[in-house]
Amino acid sequence: MDILTVRTVTKRFGGLTAVSDVNLDVRDREIHGIIGPNGAGKTTLFNVISGAYAPTSGTVTFNGRTINGKKPHEIAQLGLVRTFQRNAMFPTYSVLENVLLARHLQAKQGLFKAVFASDRKQRAKNLERALEILEFMELIDQKDTLASSMAHGHQRILGIANALAVEPKLIMLDEPVAGMNPTETALVTDHIRRLRDDWGITVVLVEHDMRTVMGTCDRITVLSLGEKLMEGLPGEVASDPRVIEAYLGSDEWDL
Amino acid sequence: MDIATLIQTISNSIVAGSVYAIIAVGLAMAFGVMKMANFAHGEFFMAGAYVVYVFYALFGWPFPAAVLMAIPIVGAMGVATERLIFLPTRGNVLAGFMATAGLAFILQVLVGQTWGVGLMRSVPTPYMGAADILGANIGWQRLLIIPTAFAMLGLLWFFLYHVKAGKALRACAQDPETARLQGIKINRMTMLAMAISGASAGLAGALMAPIHPVTPYMGHGVILTAFIVVILGGMESIAGAVLAAVLLGFIHTFVTTVSDAIVAQMVGVAFMAIVLVVRPQGLLGRVKA
């Protein structure tokens, strides 16, 4: 079953077409990679899906509901949560406070109830769940560390933990291993796999780095210059000459 | 409204628009180059009026000479403000803006304590008499403002579009980092922008001195109008500021004629609020990609 479908989505900025007529099908409980060299339109597509941009044309369906035109917070509430390339955490809070805050932000209640009710029960529940998430993401040992003073790789994982606090069905990760060394990369990709394997969360991974995508994803969609180049299994993608050319450039230059 | 009143109102509108344009162009320039938002811009206007008061009314210099003095003096105040306030708060528009609110207090007190607080300084009108245009009576003192505004805006336009330093100023406004890569010294440009900004506010104040009550608090009324103009025009756009100034000059004058000055202010503010909501980038503003 497809949890996320993108149909003929086009996004123009003024005269520039950043994404042109793109289709995408993400199956439930898969890790789907969207790759392509710089300027391929990955980030634009990402922003269209998460609601930051409205598409110029085309539709986006998540879990059976049309979500194009909805606001980012509405999409998040429906269970499609994105992370950011950087700063996907509140830097001046501790790790535990980060996840607790992300959970607090979920509560839907009025001003007066928030101020007057003591809601110990809810607090206890939130704390329990936050600790569970940290345990799962292997951040529990650092729960009192200030987010801004954590190692780069762990900050990225905290960003994912914050997203988990929203109880998403699908997480979209924006270049989760950008600028990381191999050890950090392995740590993050390991966590990404566990999201799907242990908690059954669908993952959409937007990445520049092919290596990460190859080892982590079930299926891959390749974009180049705003258009979909191909879609397939990692092995198919890696050996496709069009993809190699998109990444390394053609070898046939007439200088 | 009969023809005479209409002509009177139109000419008053142009005069008002000219003054607003001189004031607002300076504000827009400072904001454009390095996001310097000057709350004390109204006090610079006031300072220009006091320069004329001192040199013309007290020292007895010829009126045009006194007006010209306002340009370097208030221009220097602009440079000092850049060095002392905007440079240390660079990168934080609000902090610079609030700090210049403090500067406004300081200037009001200094001027008030030197030349008196409550007293309204009257600057005698140097050019008496009025032009008679189709039955409408328009004082020469007011009419004088129109060519001065044209000359000043023309000069500024020539500077920005035909002089290297002016072009560099525009380059800084569009992309400061890339401007630096061309060897353009950004710190000189911010000083230059504030010099022009101060000088234009000072010039406007100097021209208005004979027809506007000169008090330490005369900047108050000006700052709101100036910000309305700049926001209407699109914050950083100088052409936008001029267009909006003329527009607001007409709105204010016509509404004042048919109703009163307070309603005119209200209409101006409401107009700006609508523009902000419908077109946040202003009339000629650009959406930054």
Next chain:
Amino acid sequence: MNWKEPLLAVVLLVAAGVAPFTASTYSVEVLILFLINLILVSSYRILTTTGDWSLSHVVMMGTGAYATALLSKWWDLPIFLTVPLAAVVAAVVGLIVVTPLLRTKGFGFFIASFALGELIRLSWIKFRDPFGGARGMIGIPSGEMWEIDFFEPIPYYFFVLVVAVASLLFMYRLDHSRIGKTFKAIYTDEGLAESLGIDVQRFRAMAFVTGAFFAGIAGSLLAHRLGAIDPKNFDVNTMVYLIIWIVVGGTSTFWGPLIGLTVMTIVFEWARPLLEWRPLLFGGILIFFLIFQPGGLEGVFAQVRDRLAARRRGKADRTSAGNQES
């Protein structure tokens, strides 16, 4: 979790209870104004926690003041009704004002709020009936409760004290509630908060309206005390003073604005002999803080505390190191 804050609160409350009996009438009046300003400055902090610095906050206060004047003059309502009703009126006006403002951010918000505030203030000048035009409204009753006349400073002082304590308590709870945390999350990273499912606009509006509500209370209390109000009471000059208090104190903790107001009230009273030179002093202080101490006094306190803690820790480390050696 923290015993220091409640203890401090008790000490302050006792001091506040004793203060009027040891002070001159003039000082009591100053204390009344101080308490009113305490509500005002604290209510302003609510908006700033979302990052929306407004220039119309004293106009919201003025809205409460004008509402009070009208309510007590037209319908002769008692003070225990005028104060909450005025707050509601200010909140409603706040909601109307903030709706277009939400389209703007940062500096744009600041300037646009200035303009919309002026629009309201100008309407008080324009509509002589009912607002009394530029000369404002006079003859606002000081109010009474249980046959105690609030024209007397000490009874009114205690009335204001009760209202102020209740208001501050509410705002303190709000600050520490999940809503207060949401405000700060929006300020820290709007995009992240949005991605976690937060309706950013709704919470920004909520902060503005709540702030307006308490500013309305402050305005109402002020109107009853002064007996006469005019549009000049709520102009941008007053607004700059509010900004000075909050910049001097800092906004990152609940206590910052309170510290700022307290210090600046003392400076204000102390500088009374300077007469007209006072604004110069205040302008200078504002510039000084924005440039050299942007975190405000609360930042200074935090630095001192951290340094002391570090020194204490340093000592402890040295002792333990010494123990290990021996």
Next chain:
Amino acid sequence: MLSLKDIWIHYGMVAAVKDVSIDVAEGEIVTLIGANGAGKTTTLRAISGLHAPTRGDIVFRGKSISGMTPEQINALGIAMVPEGRRVFPYMTVMENLEMGAYLRTDRTQTRKTLEEIFHHFPVLRERNRQLAGTLSGGQQQMLAIGRALMSEPDLLLLDEPSLGLAPIMIQEIAKIISQLHALGRTIVLVEQNARLALRLAQHGYVMETGQIVLHGVAEELRHNEQVQKTYLGA
């Protein structure tokens, strides 16, 4: 001519460039290649003065330039074409070029340079009165290169000149770069299009997570397996 000696660059606490050393000889093209976020652009920005290295030294013509402002470095003869072109959008093509020659005072010489640039990029002459923001991506790239050349720099820094351009445009830009080399220009080229960059350059440095993992003669790197691996993980 230019050498980076063990430089480190930090963004806050994160080290974006670690212990990088690069040497550029007069008249050659040196390319820095590597995946996104490898630290190529940061390294280039350090040379141009937009980012001060936290450790190490950058020496240009025997003089240390680390810690200088971009203005000072430009005056020494280093010009940069920033990533994403960054033309002044509301200035005409001509004005953009003039800004490139901002520090030059010799009018006739400048005029000559301008003619040379128009010779390289005829389209800029045709459109010299058009606002730069209205040019196509490829034309903007040409303008950005032209603007940098206006200062007659001894060293030209190019950041991702092929980014977001259609293949035919990339070919065009590549031709121009090789022409500039033929005319004796010294160039540091940052590119994600590795094959192209290694065809153009004489020496190449491969960056990965802020470090140089490989360097050598471009022709050899072109056939190196590790280069392929850096990009494709194959």
